[in-house]
Amino acid sequence: MSQSSLTLLQQTSELRQAIRRKEHTGPTSGLATGVMQGNVVILPADYANEFLLFCQNNPVSCPLIGVSEIGDYSMPMLGKDIDMRHDIPEYYVYRNGDKVESRTDIEALWQDDMVAFILGCSFSFEHALSQAGLTPRNIEEGVNVSMFETNIATTPAGRFHGNTVVTMRPYVPKDAIRAIQITSRFPKAHGAPLHFGTPEAIGIKDLSKPEFGDAVSLREGEVPVFWACGVTPQLAIRNAKPPICITHAPGKMLVTDILDTDLAVF
Template identity: 55%
Template structure:
């Protein structure tokens, strides 16, 4: 009985961490990246599109499950996402949103209540922040977390499979590891296919079209030591590259690194 109570208290505490983080974000007291916040909880990338493009985008995600693993899709015009947590309001619960017009980034805002429309559909896509806790628990250090930086993200020359107007390059996130740790990182992250799973590339960044690791397209650069390998995972910022190609009349995404924190636990996503 005592063990069951402790387990219930642990679960309550974990859910409170996610809800507290969202409360801070909703009150505009947190507007930075979310790496390291509510560590045990699933985080998600965000894409919001008009309903007439939602079918094409869903097919794009289905054809590109490594960079675009779908965690939830809303009903048109409904800002709530009950399958991901209590009282999640997609209009207020992301630290920073990007607003796009015809594929061009036109603004970054802290909430989108004034922009909300009855035809908008929200897609929440798995994020590699969700497997970072498993990496840390396996004794694998994460330099960007230790330095309180956003993870480094890069556009590559790996083309995604098109669907309707959506196409473009895969975006990847990078974390440096020593060779033995890189092998262990592959093993750990393979357990989490719904948040990108195993890496897509290890080693020479030029082979996937990255010219300079010190100049990420999104996020913050971290040093790769001489005895380390850069390890690259598919990234949920990939849809933002597809939006620049598709040029929808109107769309909204999260700002890279500024994720939706859900009530789901990372352990729930482990496939084995």
């Protein structure tokens, strides 16, 4: 492993420790760039197999990169000493499909039958886009990425069903083409976009009013480009109504020890 990779993993470990100590409770976008960040879904075992199938059925919006053993809050395949009860800056807690609270740890809520799922996140390719000179507008403007619910149905699995959530980043067409090439290399981070251009074609009414995250500016000649988003499961959870479900707060992810490039293709 190179010296720069070692330095990055040291930074990653420090960031995860700072999150664990609740010193960092904000978004993780732009931090520890170069390692994968993950969307989090924690469910009771009774719902876990159906959710596993839901991810399998919807690999673009739900690219699974890690699943815990039942009741085990570590995640050894994604990083040393990960504690799923503490290592997310902010958790959302859903009961019967409704979001009831947000917390900075879930130690008091952890159950012996819980299974944690980690899904790849578009932050992985944001790093690659920035390195190619195509810095996403949300990073330029220092805000959370814009996220929208679409009318693109997911493939249901058991009690899990709902529409796909997308992130949006604006580019001029020439740069959008390059962005499609670059993000295609990262299938475990949602890969290529689902759509570009007309928001209404996928059921988005107003780009200035994202359902999650922040609005970003569109400039002359730019088109909105839409990628599948790991917030998609949160809509399916609302529909599945499990007695309890815990997710990350949008934009505040699990920081792993896996390099983005480790899961890149080509």
